[in-house]
Ligand SMILES: Cc1ncc(C[n+]2csc(CCOP(=O)(O)OP(=O)(O)O)c2C)c(N)n1
């Protein structure tokens with residue numbers, strides 16, 4: 001069972017990252033739920049979503065003590081790092097966040113998602129870089145399932161974006177396996 | 181059919197369309213906007229009509245007209261908008277017209293907030309507008325259940341000639357879960373020979389809630405009550421979870437019930453025999469469920485996202501046999517498992 | 533050092549929540565400058581409506597009431613009848629005023645209610661995320677007119693100023709725009725005039741302001757200003773539709 005929070009500012013793709021993972025979980029026959037934060041704070045402010053992927057029945061879809069937090073900007077890291085379960089995993093976007101994690105009872109991984117995305121020539125796939133890292137670290141879903149999910153969620157006329165998204169995931173996975 | 185990952189509000193729209201709803205009248209309000217937005221996109225594709233009314237007052241009266249004309253029709257809103265609809269809902273109930281009304285509840289009173297709440301329980305289950313009427317009210321706890329119940333709701337509305345309300349909250353409307361659209365059990369429905377379709381070849385039909393002769397109005401009221409009584413006898417629905425040997429039964433509906441389900445498991449890990457009683461219909465309230473509980477039950481704890489509304493129905497059902505406690509958060513705050521567990525332990529005398 | 537530009541005293545120090553480039557902020561400032569220039573801050577009572585400007589009570593530095601969706605003119609009527617010497621104004625969007633609040637605005641105008649209405653027409657519902665408004669242009673795509681507004685399905689956009697100008701109680705009715713600096717200046721003069729009409733007890737006054745919603749129009753702020761100028765002004769011509777002799 002994995003309870004996860006994805007957070008960042010609007011436009012960083014944190015909502016779709018969570019949705020894609022939920023979709024992938026569903027394709028693997030697991031129970032999944034995705035809850036967005038909603039409201040006026042979405043305008044330019046921070047956004048987050050809570051995702052549960054499990055083979056058991058999902059009781060509460062709310063995530064109060066996450067196993068995994070993905071923080072794409074500093075306010076998100078400040079807000080959600082303290083809520084992580086002991087032994088949980090914090091993945092943060094080190095392109096935008098200078099401080100390192102402040103807890104020693106969790107695993108912390110910084111990944112320069114924006115730099116890697118820019119190297120791939122599309123700054124918008126920073127979220128998928130992090131996705132690749134997350135999958136490699138946790139195995140919560142197979143990369144193939146996320147790729148299938150992408151194919152289903154992206155409208156046909158945007159399928160030219162599939163390769164760069166897949167590369168982004170691969171680069172993210174490589175980054176966390178070579179570094180550790 | 182394969183499962184789809186769908187947002188609650190969009191699933192509401194799709195479920196209605198699959199149930200044969202072809203008319204939707206609504207007005208924007210957060211957190212249910214995806215319902216009218218989905219209907220605006222989808223209804224024209226299936227030959228239906230989506231119309232954005234100038235207000236909720238107008239929307240519900242469009243529903244009155246369409247329902248009286250014999251159509252399967254739905255409207256949806258959130259708390260402040262549902263308050264505005266109450267006059268129309270009273271007329272619809274009085275005129276015995278079938279329709280489905282969705283309330284994706286947000287925190288109140290007044291303009292309140294937009295975060296999830298369950299503070300419209302009284303309004304939904306005790307009538308809501310003026311006069312002595314009841315809605316049939318479902319309180320689903322997941323996107324799948326919401327879809328199943330909405331698909332059935334249209335049949336129930338037609339069967340009883342009564343408005344059916346489906347209560348959700350901001351979370352249920354906004355969250356995504358896998359859903360499957362399954363054919364619901366069909367009911368035998370009488371033809372809508374009362375509808376205003378044009379009186380060609382038959383005696384004319386009148387849709388009306390005016391009744392100036394007191395005796396006749398009283399008679400009409402008794403007729404309505406008979407209908408509600410029938411619902412109470414035949415339509416109560418609930419879920420019991422781990423209640424077989426329970427000492428503490430937690431009662432909760434909708435989203436809150438899902439949190440409580442997790443709480444029940446955590447309490448059991450900590451040695452407290454807890455169970456969940458989850459009403460699925462909240463009118464008729466499932467008082468029959470209480471008769472099925474074992475003798476081991478020592479106390480009840482009702483958990484709601486309000487300051488204590490369903491707890492009154494729980495107290496009536498328990499009828500003083502055991503103490504009924506309450507825990508609630510309100511204004512858009514979702515209770516956490518930890519605080520519910522703390523309350524449960526306080527009731528059961530700490531960890532054993 | 534000489535101060536050449538500062539916050540009007542009729543605005544609080546609170547930073548607004550409006551999206552970057554939204555013209556609600558400009559209109560707030562114009563209303564506040566007018567209140568300052570007339571020296572009526574301690575007599576002003578504002579009514580915030582339901583829309584993006586719902587938090588206007590945080591921004592205007594005078595007494596404020598927050599009204600239910602569409603009901604601001606009724607609330608303002610209540611205030612004005614209790615305190616006839618106060619300056620009472622509402623600040624309403626097009627969904628609030630021209631859709632759900634159509635009855636209240638028409639009757640406040642018909643009664644010649646001595647209040648001032650600031651009516652922000654951005655052709656869309658901003659707050660709720662971009663649904664069709666009664667002022668949405670034919671063909672304009674919104675989330676509830678995904679195929680573009682079709683006249684045969686939901687009719688034509690409402691021209692509120694023209695409509696209210698037919699009512700005898702509506703003393704001052706004008707439409708202005710804030711898409712460029714000369715027009716912003718004109719808008720300011722119109723708001724001043726509207727308050728003067730109220731001060732002189734001449735009747736109901738309304739200033740319709742053509743405004744932008746870059747967020748829900750899906751444009752940059754600059755594109756939005758250009759779009760307002762090129763598309764809205766043709767259907768919503770600027771000018772005074774009714775002006776009392778006393779302020780001509
Ligand atoms: C009775 C009721 N219905 C609906 C709403 C939801 N609602 C909030 S703002 C709004 C429309 C806002 O549009 P507009 O008046 O054009 O102002 P803008 O946000 O564009 O400035 C609506 C429908 C509400 N708060 N109350």
Ligand code: SF4
Pocket residue numbers: 549550551553554555556584654658659744745746747748
């Ligand atoms: S949503 Fe539109 S009207 Fe509202 S603050 Fe943003 S730009 Fe302005």
